[in-house]
Amino acid sequence: METENRSRELTTTDRILRAFERLQHIDRRVMYALLAVVVAVPLIWNFKQPVVVTWPVQGAYDTIEKMPADKLAIIDIVWDSGTVAESRPQTEALIRHLMLRNKKFAIVAFMPQGNKLAYDSAKRIGSELGKEYGKDWIHWGYRPGGAMIQFMMGLGRDIPGTVKSDIEGKPVTSYPIMKGIKSIKNGDVGVIAEVTPSGTLDYWIAYVYGSYRTPLIYCPTAVMAPEGYNPLDAGQIKGMLTGMKGAAEYESLLGRQDFATRAAGALSTSHLLIIVLIIAGNIGYISSRRRRSES
Amino acid sequence: MFTHWIVKPGAPQYIWALAVLGDFLIMGGALFFLLRMVPSRFRKTLVAAVTFLAGLIYSVEFFVPPDPATGENFLTSFAQKTVTDVVLVLSTFALGLGIYSLLRFHGRNLARRRAGWHNSLALYFAFFAMLLSGFWTMMGKSPAASNTYDMLFRGLVAAPGATMFSIIAFYIVSAAYRAFRIRSGEATLMLAAAFVVMLGSVPIGEYLTSGLPTTGFLSNFRMENVNLWILKEPNMAAWRGISFGVEIGALAMALRTWLSLERGSFFEREL
Amino acid sequence: MDHANLPIAILEGVLVFLILFKIYSARRGRDLYIRRIPGLNAIEEAVGRATEMGRPMMFSPGINALNMPTLQALSILRHVTSVAARYRTRVIVPTCDSVVYTVAEEISKDAYNSEGRPEQFNADDIRYLSDDQFAYASGCVGILTREKIASSFMFGAFFAEALILAETGHNMGAMQVAGTPSITQIPFFITSCDYTIIGDEFYAASAYLSREPTLLGSLVGQDYAKGVLIVVIVAGIIAASVLGVDHQLLSLLSTFGQ
Amino acid sequence: MNTLTSWLSNSSITQSIALWLAVGATLGIYSILYKENPIYRLVEHMYIGAAAGYYAYIGWAQTLKPLWWDRITDGQWVWIFALIGGSMFYFIYSQKHVWISRIIFGGLLGLVAGAAFKGFAGLNVDRIEASFKPLWGVPAPNIINNIFAMVILLTVMIYFFFSFEHKTKLHRAPANLGRWFLMFAFGAMFGSTVMARMSLLIGRVHFLLADWLPIAK
Numbered sequence A: 001m002e003t004e005n006r007s008r009e010l011t012t013t014d015r016i017l018r019a020f021e022r023l024q025h026i027d028r029r030v031m032y033a034l035l036a037v038v039v040a041v042p043l044i045w046n047f048k049q050p051v052v053v054t055w056p057v058q059g060a061y062d063t064i065e066k067m068p069a070d071k072l073a074i075i076d077i078v079w080d081s082g083t084v085a086e087s088r089p090q091t092e093a094l095i096r097h098l099m100l101r102n103k104k105f106a107i108v109a110f111m112p113q114g115n116k117l118a119y120d121s122a123k124r125i126g127s128e129l130g131k132e133y134g135k136d137w138i139h140w141g142y143r144p145g146g147a148m149i150q151f152m153m154g155l156g157r158d159i160p161g162t163v164k165s166d167i168e169g170k171p172v173t174s175y176p177i178m179k180g181i182k183s184i185k186n187g188d189v190g191v192i193a194e195v196t197p198s199g200t201l202d203y204w205i206a207y208v209y210g211s212y213r214t215p216l217i218y219c220p221t222a223v224m225a226p227e228g229y230n231p232l233d234a235g236q237i238k239g240m241l242t243g244m245k246g247a248a249e250y251e252s253l254l255g256r257q258d259f260a261t262r263a264a265g266a267l268s269t270s271h272l273l274i275i276v277l278i279i280a281g282n283i284g285y286i287s288s289r290r291r292r293s294e295s
Numbered sequence B: 001m002f003t004h005w006i007v008k009p010g011a012p013q014y015i016w017a018l019a020v021l022g023d024f025l026i027m028g029g030a031l032f033f034l035l036r037m038v039p040s041r042f043r044k045t046l047v048a049a050v051t052f053l054a055g056l057i058y059s060v061e062f063f064v065p066p067d068p069a070t071g072e073n074f075l076t077s078f079a080q081k082t083v084t085d086v087v088l089v090l091s092t093f094a095l096g097l098g099i100y101s102l103l104r105f106h107g108r109n110l111a112r113r114r115a116g117w118h119n120s121l122a123l124y125f126a127f128f129a130m131l132l133s134g135f136w137t138m139m140g141k142s143p144a145a146s147n148t149y150d151m152l153f154r155g156l157v158a159a160p161g162a163t164m165f166s167i168i169a170f171y172i173v174s175a176a177y178r179a180f181r182i183r184s185g186e187a188t189l190m191l192a193a194a195f196v197v198m199l200g201s202v203p204i205g206e207y208l209t210s211g212l213p214t215t216g217f218l219s220n221f222r223m224e225n226v227n228l229w230i231l232k233e234p235n236m237a238a239w240r241g242i243s244f245g246v247e248i249g250a251l252a253m254a255l256r257t258w259l260s261l262e263r264g265s266f267f268e269r270e271l
Numbered sequence C: 001m002d003h004a005n006l007p008i009a010i011l012e013g014v015l016v017f018l019i020l021f022k023i024y025s026a027r028r029g030r031d032l033y034i035r036r037i038p039g040l041n042a043i044e045e046a047v048g049r050a051t052e053m054g055r056p057m058m059f060s061p062g063i064n065a066l067n068m069p070t071l072q073a074l075s076i077l078r079h080v081t082s083v084a085a086r087y088r089t090r091v092i093v094p095t096c097d098s099v100v101y102t103v104a105e106e107i108s109k110d111a112y113n114s115e116g117r118p119e120q121f122n123a124d125d126i127r128y129l130s131d132d133q134f135a136y137a138s139g140c141v142g143i144l145t146r147e148k149i150a151s152s153f154m155f156g157a158f159f160a161e162a163l164i165l166a167e168t169g170h171n172m173g174a175m176q177v178a179g180t181p182s183i184t185q186i187p188f189f190i191t192s193c194d195y196t197i198i199g200d201e202f203y204a205a206s207a208y209l210s211r212e213p214t215l216l217g218s219l220v221g222q223d224y225a226k227g228v229l230i231v232v233i234v235a236g237i238i239a240a241s242v243l244g245v246d247h248q249l250l251s252l253l254s255t256f257g258q
Numbered sequence D: 001m002n003t004l005t006s007w008l009s010n011s012s013i014t015q016s017i018a019l020w021l022a023v024g025a026t027l028g029i030y031s032i033l034y035k036e037n038p039i040y041r042l043v044e045h046m047y048i049g050a051a052a053g054y055y056a057y058i059g060w061a062q063t064l065k066p067l068w069w070d071r072i073t074d075g076q077w078v079w080i081f082a083l084i085g086g087s088m089f090y091f092i093y094s095q096k097h098v099w100i101s102r103i104i105f106g107g108l109l110g111l112v113a114g115a116a117f118k119g120f121a122g123l124n125v126d127r128i129e130a131s132f133k134p135l136w137g138v139p140a141p142n143i144i145n146n147i148f149a150m151v152i153l154l155t156v157m158i159y160f161f162f163s164f165e166h167k168t169k170l171h172r173a174p175a176n177l178g179r180w181f182l183m184f185a186f187g188a189m190f191g192s193t194v195m196a197r198m199s200l201l202i203g204r205v206h207f208l209l210a211d212w213l214p215i216a217k
Helices: A002-009 A012-025 A028-044 A055-066 A081-100 A112-129 A145-157 A159-163 A201-212 A225-233 A243-253 A259-294 B002-006 B013-036 B040-063 B076-111 B117-138 B143-166 B168-179 B185-200 B203-208 B217-221 B223-232 B234-258 C006-027 C038-053 C068-087 C098-114 C133-146 C161-171 C183-192 C201-210 C213-243 C248-255 D002-009 D011-033 D038-072 D077-093 D098-114 D116-130 D140-159 D169-212
Strands: A072-077 A104-109 A137-142 A189-196 A216-220 C057-060 C091-095 C126-128 C151-155 C175-179 C195-197
Touching: A012 A259, A028 A259, A028 B168, A028 D169, A055 A081, A055 A189, A055 A216, A055 A243, A072 A081, A072 A112, A081 A104, A081 A112, A081 A137, A081 A189, A081 A216, A081 A243, A081 A259, A081 B143, A081 D169, A104 A112, A112 A137, A145 A159, A145 A201, A189 A201, A201 A216, A201 A225, A216 A225, A216 A243, A225 B223, A243 A259, A243 B203, A243 D169, A259 B168, A259 B185, A259 B203, A259 D169, B002 B013, B013 D077, B013 D098, B040 B076, B040 B234, B040 D098, B040 D116, B076 B117, B076 C098, B076 C126, B076 D038, B076 D077, B076 D098, B117 B143, B117 D038, B143 B168, B143 C133, B143 D002, B143 D011, B143 D038, B143 D169, B168 B185, B168 C161, B168 C183, B168 D169, B185 B203, B185 B223, B185 D169, B203 B223, B217 B223, B223 B234, B223 D169, B234 C006, B234 C068, B234 C183, B234 C201, B234 C213, B234 D098, B234 D116, B234 D140, B234 D169, C006 C213, C006 C248, C006 D116, C038 C057, C038 C068, C038 C151, C038 C175, C038 C195, C038 C201, C057 C068, C057 C133, C068 C091, C068 C098, C068 C151, C068 C201, C068 D098, C091 C098, C091 C133, C098 C126, C098 D077, C098 D098, C133 C161, C133 D011, C133 D038, C151 C161, C161 C175, C161 C183, C175 C183, C175 C201, C183 C195, C183 D169, C195 C201, C201 C213, C213 C248, C213 D116, C213 D140, C248 D116, D002 D011, D011 D038, D011 D169, D038 D077, D077 D098, D098 D116, D140 D169
Parallel strands: A072 A104, A072 A189, A104 A137, A189 A216, C057 C091, C057 C151, C091 C126, C151 C175, C175 C195
Antiparallel strands: none
């Protein structure tokens, strides 16, 4: 009976404040469940969401657009299955762009798993767009990470002599795509794009850009992105795709909505969830403080 | 001894194993005998001397000017190749201690049938499965070996590792919710910075200010630019401020350790 | 920076001289002041709380191999273990490196001995979990939840796993004190722990807890060394303003002699 | 035995087992978010065991064999001493001769300490020089940024002075200001880490939804 009496005495504001106060103590399991939902939903259902193309991504896109058709682009794969959700969309967006514009490119991998995953991606997009292996694109295969610097310096002087054979073990000179490709020094490489979760960009800058000024594109994971801004400022790299978000912006430039666009949606929703929860927590906090000061 | 005079390169591996064991017992035993003769009052001095001499390697290598032609001084190749390898080899020998301790702990669980002993059994199973499949891949190129190794690595090491890493996403949500309240000036400041940076790093945040021009004064207020400015200017400066202090703290500690001036941890004990 | 050039040798020489000079003058009995570091005062409180609740504590010395941050963490471990021995409360120490594991075991044994409670030492409480960062984290989560840890200490070098340990501890209702020189992880400790020791307060900890003259002297010397860096930076800022940013004097440290 | 080997030679079988193991591990670890439970316990133990086995194998295959064993069998017999040094660690288990382990610990700590001079220079020289930012003679926005950077850097450093009593306002004000800047920076660090962690979670959810349940292809 007593509680009923008390509740009758409550003013309306008091009741509202009490309701809001609960927002202070949302159970963590509820928050975890909400996070799982807001991450999964955009991955399953594609919904339209705004994508703003930032200048580092635009720079990467323009660099590939401007590459002369007689030159070769190199996509350097330094990722493996651990970062597949971020690195594969970046790789696929670049491959698709190069194939759409009829530009020749070569893939080279320094990670065994990434080697195969990138090969599968290129084969799939190639068959979708009617591109022929060996004529429109080539995969130079896997090289151990320890040999990276020697390999890069070798490309500078002599590409066929350094690469020797492709992923299928055939000599690269037997493919039409390699006709007339001699070395980076000779100006045969138009763009080098590196997709990586680790800090290997410095090697390309030191051993290739430093000597031959070949345009570089950097595709790091979100964790590594801060390290890219220095060389970007200094003009050592022409463009950068930051994790899933960068890949999503690139997809929008290509007029597509593939995995990265959905993943970027999930990034937005998960960040929004945190922001909403912080606001809710503060509403609860302020209400309880108000109520305490009133009583 | 054996490895130098008797067994020559090209001998079978098991002969080598015996030779290494023999040498280890003879030379290690001799060293042990010598060390036992060290009177206890000189033991601390001996340890300090070893510490000091070891410290000289890298510090002298750093401070002695290099030969301009090669960029190396008389210690460089020793310090950077040999010593690095020795440390790697030594710490790998020490790995045995950790694994022994782990297996001993869970072995006791098993032997005494403590609560959860079947988990200890699973630990043993996973340990030997991974270890043996690894060695299997070293014995020639059989597809069964590499498939098994790959299967166990992906299922038992890579997948739980990636999941454990990603679980931070959940914890970051609950930590932000709980801690970012406008309780005090400090907490509010932290909240404000986190709020802006979070909003500025996702497409939806960039969309909010996408109406602003991309060049000129107003472009500074675009979300992604505000975000970048916070990370590059105030954040970088504060980071440097802390890091100078931390690095000097580490330098002082290294100095005390090198000269055996350190107190605390395990430097107190009588030897 | 493969080798020191003259300016670097001078700079480091000055820093080393100041630290050593203060250590030796402190050993001759100069009285020294240190400001309060609240997080370190909380250690005793945390041990007391675990004792009242009759539940164990956990101390994680970080995930690095035996280096300076880990050595400092082990100094703090010695202090925590001594307090725990006095209160007769268990400390579980999960380690992420074999060498650190052995040193931790020795320190712990030693701390119990010097408190006159050797029988309290339990070899099963010092555990090697894994060299793998996240396997270690998963094991710590297991300890925190299954052993119903009442107080959790995290001192040492931490990386991404910091938040896993800290949030799990928080969810278990443990009182948590943390300190790390890994700057990127400080924010996560601040949000999830009761007390966080930031930046080089971590390296001040052993001096603060032990009041050992050598360590106090070193701490004062470190302050002087920081003062020298401030002077160098201010001088550099003035030089950059007067002489222009590209003047060679400003890159003396990195390019001298090249 | 032969059937088992032929079975394991078929990569599509091992890959689907790997997938199911990975799914089990993923869901098992996530289950800790609800509460501690037997499934998590099992996954945790298997993960720790497998990681130990993996490191033991890698330790032999990538360190001891190439750097130690191959050298000895190649005639470089001095490497025997590495085994003797390594065995010193194990004296930790002896009550009487525990001090012998100290020799090897001392040696390792000495090496780490000696490397500190190089480490200090390598980390800080560039940072010190990058802090030399002019306060005049450059465009106005840069001047504002540079003043800001200088004030933050100096006040933060002052906050970390331990041996001066912050008695007067003149002492206290910069240190307090430094602490405020620190908190702001910590907030920014927190915020900038969120995207990286969410990307990892999206990766895992994508694994469950695309590789396992073909929902989000």
